[in-house]
Amino acid sequence: GARGRPRPQIISEYHLTLPPHTSEQTEMRYPATVMPPPPRWKGTQRHVSVADYEPEGLEVLMRLYYPTSTSPPSNLFRPRYFTSSDYTHGLVHFLLNLTSRPFWVRTLAGVIYMCTYCSAFLTDTIPASLDAPPLLLNNVADNSKQRLPVVVVSHGLAGSRNMHAALCTSLASQGYVVAAIEHRDGSASCAALVKSSGSGRSRVTYKPYVHTDGNFKWRREQIAKRTEEFSAAIAALTAAGDGRGAPRNIFPTSRFDASALDGAVDVSQLVGLGHSFGGVTVVAAAEANKAITRIVLLDPWTAPMGDAVQATSVPTLVVNSHKWGQNLRPLYTNATAVWLEAEVAGVLHQDFSDMPLRIPWIMAKSIGKGTVDLYRLFDFKLSLMHLFFEEVAHAEQSGVGGDTLAAALHAGTVELVDRYRGEMGIQIKSSFSEANIKTGDLAARSMS
Numbered sequence: 001g002a003r004g005r006p007r008p009q010i011i012s013e014y015h016l017t018l019p020p021h022t023s024e025q026t027e028m029r030y031p032a033t034v035m036p037p038p039p040r041w042k043g044t045q046r047h048v049s050v051a052d053y054e055p056e057g058l059e060v061l062m063r064l065y066y067p068t069s070t071s072p073p074s075n076l077f078r079p080r081y082f083t084s085s086d087y088t089h090g091l092v093h094f095l096l097n098l099t100s101r102p103f104w105v106r107t108l109a110g111v112i113y114m115c116t117y118c119s120a121f122l123t124d125t126i127p128a129s130l131d132a133p134p135l136l137l138n139n140v141a142d143n144s145k146q147r148l149p150v151v152v153v154s155h156g157l158a159g160s161r162n163m164h165a166a167l168c169t170s171l172a173s174q175g176y177v178v179a180a181i182e183h184r185d186g187s188a189s190c191a192a193l194v195k196s197s198g199s200g201r202s203r204v205t206y207k208p209y210v211h212t213d214g215n216f217k218w219r220r221e222q223i224a225k226r227t228e229e230f231s232a233a234i235a236a237l238t239a240a241g242d243g244r245g246a247p248r249n250i251f252p253t254s255r256f257d258a259s260a261l262d263g264a265v266d267v268s269q270l271v272g273l274g275h276s277f278g279g280v281t282v283v284a285a286a287e288a289n290k291a292i293t294r295i296v297l298l299d300p301w302t303a304p305m306g307d308a309v310q311a312t313s314v315p316t317l318v319v320n321s322h323k324w325g326q327n328l329r330p331l332y333t334n335a336t337a338v339w340l341e342a343e344v345a346g347v348l349h350q351d352f353s354d355m356p357l358r359i360p361w362i363m364a365k366s367i368g369k370g371t372v373d374l375y376r377l378f379d380f381k382l383s384l385m386h387l388f389f390e391e392v393a394h395a396e397q398s399g400v401g402g403d404t405l406a407a408a409l410h411a412g413t414v415e416l417v418d419r420y421r422g423e424m425g426i427q428i429k430s431s432f433s434e435a436n437i438k439t440g441d442l443a444a445r446s447m448s
Contacts (some may be wrong), residue, residue, distance in 0.1 A: 029375065030357055034127050035170040038383035040416075047071055049132035050079050051256035052161070053179075054194060055236035055247035060229040061192055062179040063161035064256070065172035066148065070132035080123035081162050083355075085117040086206040090189030094158035094209045095366065116359075124358060126165050131255040132262055134177070145239065147266035152233050152292075153180040154226060154285075155274025156301065158189040159208055159353070164275065166354050170382060175264050179233050179358045185225040186210030187277060188275050194250060202252045219277075219304035223284050226277075230285040231287065234270065236289060241265045241278060269293055269393060275352050276301045283331065286314055295394050296385060298352040311335045314407070317388040319381055320345040321370075322425070336404045338392075338431050340413060345425035346371035352381075374425045380420055387412050398399070406432035 014092045046067040050327055054061045065360045072078060082088055092098065098106050127408025151171055155163045161182035168178040184191040184207060191207040212218045240246035240261035241369040249258040272292040274282035286292040287310045309330040315338045318328065322345040332339055342422050348370040350356060356363045356374055363369065391412060395405040410432040419427045 027129045030166050031124065031127060031354075032075075032174045035166050035375075035378055035382070037170065037174050038379050038386060040383050041174060041386055043174055045173045046135060046175065048127070048169045050126060050130040050169075051131045052192075052251045052254040053236070053249050053258060054254075055253040055258065056234040056250045058236055058247060059184075060232040060236070061161065061182045061184070061194075061251065062152075062233050062416075063168075063182070065128070065165075065168040065176075065178040065180065067172055068129060068132040069135050070126055070129045072129050075123075075125055077130075077426055079128060079130045080121055081124045081165065081354075082117055082120045083162070084190070084206065085114060086190040086208070087160055088117040088120070090160075090209050091158060094189055094211075097211050099211070111431045116198075116255070122349040126162065126169065126250055128169055128172075131389070133261055134266055144262065148175060148177045148264055149269050150237055150265050150267050151228060151269070151271040152237075153178060154230060154272070154274035154278030154281040155180070155183065155188065156274075156278045156353070157187050159183075159275070159278065160188050160190065163353050163355075166357060166378065174381070176235070178236055179237060179262075181226075181229055181233055183222075183226050183229055183281075185222040185224055185229075185373075186212075186309050187226070192251075194252060202250065204252055216304045217305075222277075223281055223304065226281040227284045227288050230281065231289045232269065232271070233288060234267070234291050237261070237265055237270075238267050241267050246352070267291060269389075269396075271296060271389070273298070275299060276349065277304075280305055280309065283309060284310070286310075286312075294389070299324050299349050300326060300328070300331075302328065302331070306330075311317075312337050312339050315339070315388070315392045317384065318342070319344065319352070319384065321351065323348055324349065332431070332434070335431060338402050338426065338432040338434075339410060340388070340409055341429045342413065344372065344377065344380070347377060347424075347429075351377060359448060376420065376423055380416075380424070380426070383416055384413065387416060403432075406430060 005219040034048055038153040047067040047070060048065060049070060051064045053064050064430050092109045096109060111335055140445050153164055161180045168180050171178050181304045182188055182191055189209050193205045193207055194202050196202050196203050236247050246258035246261045249256055268293050272282040272286055275298040279297040280302050282295050286295050292314060295320045299321050307330050311334040312331055313336050320343045322343055348368055350367055351374060391405060391409045413428050
């Protein structure tokens with residue numbers, strides 16, 4: 001079980017001020033440091049901690065990324081991106097399907113994934129502390145606690161709870177609790193499982209990626225399992241926020257005490273975020289669980305669901321790579337909530353994950369390389385998310401209608417896209433633009 005009791009730290013300010021950056025720190029880039037917030041964000045960046053959390057009785061594993069006042073340790077003592085060689089094996093198995101390969105291929109693959117793991121263990125870390133206490137801020141106006149908003153993340157095929165560490169740590173540094181699920185449906189590169197031994201103690205075992213050979217029936221069964229895990233993660237965080245108390249952490253290698261979350265999280269504006277297969281997972285989860293009040297989809301892979309994809313019923317932001325080729329019309333047709341899609345030229349599907357930032361040479365040789373600067377893509381993606389979150393929250397607080405929100409979100413996105421003119425081609429369409437096309441008032445797309 002979990003050990004230690006990291007209690008929340010209360011700071012009587014709106015923001016925690018970090019030590020000034022040196023020129024050396026400014027020049028360092030992810031994964032050495034947390035991705036910086038976009039210029040449009042006016043807050044103060046905070047340190048980040050991560051913690052593995054499996055709530056007792058809910059059968060879901062997530063890695064929590066959250067703000068803390070604890071400075072990250074030296075690189076040697078930071079959390080590892082690959083927590084076991086099983087994860088590098090899983091990625092190689094995903095690419096080559098080792099079960100169907102001859103002995104010499106499996107042997108060579110074994111050398112590759114072990115060398116990759118050993119190299120990554122020494123150099124590839126997450127710029128955060130491990131199991132540090134979460135940071136809470138006091139509202140100086142009435143001395144009440146400012147609870148942390150929640151984002152729940154679903155990875156795509158061959159992903160893991162660390163696959164989107166750049167995005168998760170960046171959001172955490174800006175005041176979010178981010179719960180990145182590691183799905184156990186066979187779609188993760190490797191999934192950590194908790195097994196009870198004969199002595200009554202628990203241990204961690206690993207389940208590798210399962211190849212389905214394009215079997216969409218099996219994929220739909222995986223979506224059902226993923227949706228259950230998504231709801232389980234929400235249930236644990238909701239219990240922490242509503243006074244019942246977070247379920248005990250039973251993940252054997254974690255020292256994080258889940259009671260540190262009690263009273264620290266706010267699930268009233270919960271965001272579901274997914275990449276690829278995680279995108280269609282979030283769509284299905286939002287249909288099944290009304291606690292999800294807005295969703296962000298990065299290159300969503302909707303093919304397994306086909307026309308059965310539900311029309312969006314909560315505000316939805318979609319960021320796509322150019323010519324991704326998924327039919328998202330079922331998502332937008334008959335939608336009952338605001339939606340906006342931004343399509344970025346020169347970007348590949350995996351550019352939305354950490355892989356091109358961490359192993360750029362391997363990714364370029366195995367999958368290919370986009371033409372857009374990945375750090376500028378990240379800046380745009382995060383800027384658009386902030387705009388989306390702000391406009392939706394403002395609309396909810398002020399009670400304005402969906403048409404007003406759609407117009408404000410579309411106008412804000414057009415203005416934002418103009419800042420990247422000449423760097424990347426971005427096409428946008430939205431519920432506002434499509435509504436106006438019907439009356440001939442507005443062009444369908446804006447492009448930089």
